[in-house]
Amino acid sequence: MPVALELLLYLVAAVLFVLGLKRLGSPLTARQGNRMSGVGMLLAIVVTLFDHGILGYQEIIVGMFIGSAVGFWMARSVKMTSMPQMVALLNGFGGGASLLVGGAEFLKAELAGVTPTIDIGITTQLSLLIGSVTLSGSLIAWAKLQEVMTGKPITFPLQKVINGGLFAAIVGLAAYQLIVPQQVLWPFYTVIALALVLGVLLVIPIGGADMPVVISLLNSYSGIAASMTGFVIHNNVLIIAGALVGSSGIILSQIMCKAMNRSLANVLFGAFGGDAGAIGKSSEGLTVRQVTVEDAAVQLGYAQLVIVVPGYGLAVAQAQHAVRELADLIERRGGEVKYAIHPVAGRMPGHMNVLLAEANVPYEKLCEMDQINDDFQRADVALVIGANDVVNPAARTDEGSPIYGMPILNADHAKSIIVMKRGMSAGFAGIENELFYNPKTAMLFGDAKKSLTSLVTEIKAL
Amino acid sequence: MEALVLSITLFVLATFLGVELIHRIPTTLHTPLMSGANAISGITIVGALVVAGGGFGWISWAFGVSAVVFAMMNVVGGYTVTDRMLEMFTKKPEAK
Numbered sequence: 001m002p003v004a005l006e007l008l009l010y011l012v013a014a015v016l017f018v019l020g021l022k023r024l025g026s027p028l029t030a031r032q033g034n035r036m037s038g039v040g041m042l043l044a045i046v047v048t049l050f051d052h053g054i055l056g057y058q059e060i061i062v063g064m065f066i067g068s069a070v071g072f073w074m075a076r077s078v079k080m081t082s083m084p085q086m087v088a089l090l091n092g093f094g095g096g097a098s099l100l101v102g103g104a105e106f107l108k109a110e111l112a113g114v115t116p117t118i119d120i121g122i123t124t125q126l127s128l129l130i131g132s133v134t135l136s137g138s139l140i141a142w143a144k145l146q147e148v149m150t151g152k153p154i155t156f157p158l159q160k161v162i163n164g165g166l167f168a169a170i171v172g173l174a175a176y177q178l179i180v181p182q183q184v185l186w187p188f189y190t191v192i193a194l195a196l197v198l199g200v201l202l203v204i205p206i207g208g209a210d211m212p213v214v215i216s217l218l219n220s221y222s223g224i225a226a227s228m229t230g231f232v233i234h235n236n237v238l239i240i241a242g243a244l245v246g247s248s249g250i251i252l253s254q255i256m257c258k259a260m261n262r263s264l265a266n267v268l269f270g271a272f273g274g275d276a277g278a279i280g281k282s283s284e285g286l287t288v289r290q291v292t293v294e295d296a297a298v299q300l301g302y303a304q305l306v307i308v309v310p311g312y313g314l315a316v317a318q319a320q321h322a323v324r325e326l327a328d329l330i331e332r333r334g335g336e337v338k339y340a341i342h343p344v345a346g347r348m349p350g351h352m353n354v355l356l357a358e359a360n361v362p363y364e365k366l367c368e369m370d371q372i373n374d375d376f377q378r379a380d381v382a383l384v385i386g387a388n389d390v391v392n393p394a395a396r397t398d399e400g401s402p403i404y405g406m407p408i409l410n411a412d413h414a415k416s417i418i419v420m421k422r423g424m425s426a427g428f429a430g431i432e433n434e435l436f437y438n439p440k441t442a443m444l445f446g447d448a449k450k451s452l453t454s455l456v457t458e459i460k461a462l
Numbered sequence: 463m464e465a466l467v468l469s470i471t472l473f474v475l476a477t478f479l480g481v482e483l484i485h486r487i488p489t490t491l492h493t494p495l496m497s498g499a500n501a502i503s504g505i506t507i508v509g510a511l512v513v514a515g516g517g518f519g520w521i522s523w524a525f526g527v528s529a530v531v532f533a534m535m536n537v538v539g540g541y542t543v544t545d546r547m548l549e550m551f552t553k554k555p556e557a558k
Contacts (some may be wrong), residue, residue, distance in 0.1 A: 055515020067534025075542035245478030350492030
């Protein structure tokens with residue numbers, strides 16, 4: 001294939017990526033958009049396979065077969081509630097691939113006795129560094145989300161100093177690698193090893209509920225790593241596609257941070273959350289009012305407008321279908337049901353939307369915070385399912401609270417509030433929630449899915 | 463050097479294009495956006511295909527083959543799971 005044709009076909013692939021992302025702008029065209037982007041990827045792969053420089057078709061066939069089979073199996077078998085973990089893993093694979101391509105390219109040049117130009121040298125080191133950090137950081141994010149390891153921030157003295165030192169060491173070694181003679185490979189391996197350690201250390205001090213920001217950021221890193229690899233192998237489609245993904249992740253992390261009224265630096269280095277009870281107003285002397293399923297059923301059964309506030313607890317209990325069933329029932333009885341989605345509800349951007357879409361809730365009923373906050377005052381019931389910090393009025397009033405200034409859903413403006421919760425534990429931020437002690441609030445303790453199912457049974461009996 | 467500057471130009475322009483595109487995507491679709499964008503970052507497969515193969519020692523060989531596996535998991539996993547999610551968004555609501 002002539003080089004010019006090859007380059008033009010790569011351009012077509014890049015255009016398909018752009019158009020695909022554009023079509024993700026509406027739920028109606030999104031699926032088509034994703035497929036366009038997939039066609040672009042297929043085109044890029046086919047064009048590359050015709051490349052006369054391919055070294056080993058056997059390796060490629062085996063590698064592609066294994067990778068496709070594992071990827072397909074994972075994608076088909078993952079539960080919607082586990083989507084954050086899946087995306088974390090995919091980020092890790094992307095970072096790992098960039099690391100491996102950069103590494104293989106470096107080793108090839110070394111063994112062939114070619115001295116890379118300075119720009120190739122630098123971008124190779126960058127793809128090793130960013131790729132490694134993305135790989136190990138994503139695996140830690142996965143472990144936190146999967147609850148294989150604690151979701152609480154892990155901190156130790158001098159953490160930032162150690163991380164800074166590690167980063168300086170990596171930069172120093174990478175620079176050294178650029179000037180040492182051929183065949184000296186220990187700085188190369190050390191850079192990879194240290195960067196993998198750095199990825200772990202950067203993510204362990206970040207708490208479980210801050211994972212939306214971390215995943216978005218790692219998503220961005222995986223894109224930037226791909227871009228750097230593009231510089232290394234002189235391939236523009238890698239540079240363009242990587243940059244698109246890089247900017248996407250950055251924007252999503254910004255949106256998340258804004259929704260929590262915290263800076264990116266605070267999320268990454270603040271070791272936020274986890275110290276239950278240590279901060280915020282004390283709840284001593286206050287009591288909560290519990291409600292029975294029967295009473296809650298009466299409230300919901302005769303409500304004109306119910307606003308559901310879903311949180312991470314909904315995902316944990318896998319209660320999305322049960323919610324839909326309850327909503328259908330209320331609607332059949334003449335009430336209206338809407339869903340108020342806080343931008344940071346769940347463990348990744350848009351997590352709640354995907355769960356509710358799985359349960360066939362029409363996306364028109366899913367309202368963003370600004371859209372729905374004024375509706376709460378006419379709602380008969382605000383049904384809070386496994387959400388906590390995003391409805392805590394302390395964010396509005398208590399200047400001493402760690403979440404002060406965070407935009408919240410006005411669940412407390414509703415005529416009555418039913419909170420479904422497993423127990424009285426504090427939310428992720430480790431602070432008491434005044435909403436639970438509000439005289440209008442009734443607590444319905446227990447597993448969300450079971451409670452919802454019994455509510456459905458009770459309402460049917462009304 | 464000109465080639466490098468050209469590549470940097472592409473990188474910068476594509477970043478701005480990405481920002482414009484992503485800002486238009488509604489929050490409802492942010493999860494599929496992430497997995498879909500993730501699949502796009504699997505474009506590293508192109509690099510993996512070029513480096514995979516023997517002749518430069520076993521470590522380089524192992525790096526190359528693993529790169530193909532990782533990138534392919536990223537590509538196939540990413541597009542498949544995104545399609546699965548988006549199918550739910552386009553499903554007709556009257557399927558009661």
